[in-house]
Amino acid sequence: MTAAHPPTWPTSRVLAGWWPHLDRLRPRSLWLYHLLLHRIEAPVLIALPAEQERLARLLLEVLASPSSAGPATTARLAARLLFDPQLLRRFLADLETGGLVRATSGEQGWSLTSAGEQVVAGTTTLLPLRERRTLYFTEPPDAGARPRYIPLDRPPTSALSENEHWHFDIGVLRECAGQSAEWKRRHGFPVEVLGVADSSGASWEQVVIDRPEQLLVMFVLSGASTEETLLGLAVQPAGWHLHADRPVLMLGDRWHGVLPELSIDLPPDLWRPAWREWGQAHGLPLAEVEACYLEQKGAHLRVKAPQPLAERLRSSRGELKGETWVLAGEGRIHNAAFIELTDS
Numbered sequence: 001m002t003a004a005h006p007p008t009w010p011t012s013r014v015l016a017g018w019w020p021h022l023d024r025l026r027p028r029s030l031w032l033y034h035l036l037l038h039r040i041e042a043p044v045l046i047a048l049p050a051e052q053e054r055l056a057r058l059l060l061e062v063l064a065s066p067s068s069a070g071p072a073t074t075a076r077l078a079a080r081l082l083f084d085p086q087l088l089r090r091f092l093a094d095l096e097t098g099g100l101v102r103a104t105s106g107e108q109g110w111s112l113t114s115a116g117e118q119v120v121a122g123t124t125t126l127l128p129l130r131e132r133r134t135l136y137f138t139e140p141p142d143a144g145a146r147p148r149y150i151p152l153d154r155p156p157t158s159a160l161s162e163n164e165h166w167h168f169d170i171g172v173l174r175e176c177a178g179q180s181a182e183w184k185r186r187h188g189f190p191v192e193v194l195g196v197a198d199s200s201g202a203s204w205e206q207v208v209i210d211r212p213e214q215l216l217v218m219f220v221l222s223g224a225s226t227e228e229t230l231l232g233l234a235v236q237p238a239g240w241h242l243h244a245d246r247p248v249l250m251l252g253d254r255w256h257g258v259l260p261e262l263s264i265d266l267p268p269d270l271w272r273p274a275w276r277e278w279g280q281a282h283g284l285p286l287a288e289v290e291a292c293y294l295e296q297k298g299a300h301l302r303v304k305a306p307q308p309l310a311e312r313l314r315s316s317r318g319e320l321k322g323e324t325w326v327l328a329g330e331g332r333i334h335n336a337a338f339i340e341l342t343d344s
Contacts, residue, residue: 022244
């Protein structure tokens with residue numbers, strides 16, 4: 001899957017305007033990444049938490065024991081179990097979705113299904129609940145690579161024009177759901193998701209939907225190498241607004257498994273054209289710009305310049321008005337760095 005990157009990238013002045021927000025995070029490295037996303041809406045199997053499993057078994061046992069007080073309505077069950085009626089009604093609805101109980105007519109009581117009777121009898125175990133979930137998968141920059149799960153939190157995405165190559169293999173979701181709990185925690189995948197529910201039925205709730213979306217994100221790596229944190233801050237290209245108050249992604253020091261492409265150092269030859277373009281935009285002599293030695297150190301681009309150029313830049317520092325940032329890279333990932341001037 002390939003697609004065009006955003007029509008423009010933010011200017012040096014835009015990046016400088018973001019710096020007060022980014023500086024508080026003490027960034028070690030900065031990337032702008034145009035994510036191509038599969039927003040997958042799918043029916044999945046959810047493991048019951050231990051507390052809910054105990055409640056489910058208790059409810060099934062109560063329903064298996066007829067009461068002389070009348071039909072097993074939600075109100076009567078709540079009074080008998082000393083449970084909040086609204087919470088109990090939602091839980092009974094989940095059990096009904098799982099095929100363990102059914103709502104009866106008349107006074108709207110509840111009764112066991114044959115599957116519920118088997119659980120009470122001990123001939124079968126509690127089945128996972130069925131639930132529709134929205135999960136995001138990102139297209140890696142390498143052509144032909146399979147989409148990877150990315151734990152985005154309510155990202156402000158926009159629609160992506162679908163093309164003939166857009167495709168999502170549901171097997172990728174099944175593989176993630178079948179991984180160990182440790183793998184899921186490491187990659188931010190919901191631990192309670194055990195698998196993909198059968199989607200062979202006619203109901204829309206059983207259909208897997210793949211919505212093509214996109215999102216521009218400023219990724220910020222901070223913290224010591226042993227306690228790294230990777231934050232993702234959404235960027236709104238219209239007006240270049242950085243959503244610095246609410247990260248759409250937060251990962252610990254195992255972020256490499258989710259976004260390994262950010263672990264790859266940018267080749268030095270990709271900083272050269274970015275520096276050359278910056279110098280030309282500011283009217284610097286091309287020969288002196290080319291004579292500079294460039295070295296990236298995290299969120300800084302160290303520029304060792306000939307003395308005449310260094311003096312010229314220092315004297316015009318006020319005129320630059322913070323335009324001392326560059327973006328370098330290819331495709332959908334660009335590194336951002338602050339220009340740090342030194343004499344050669």
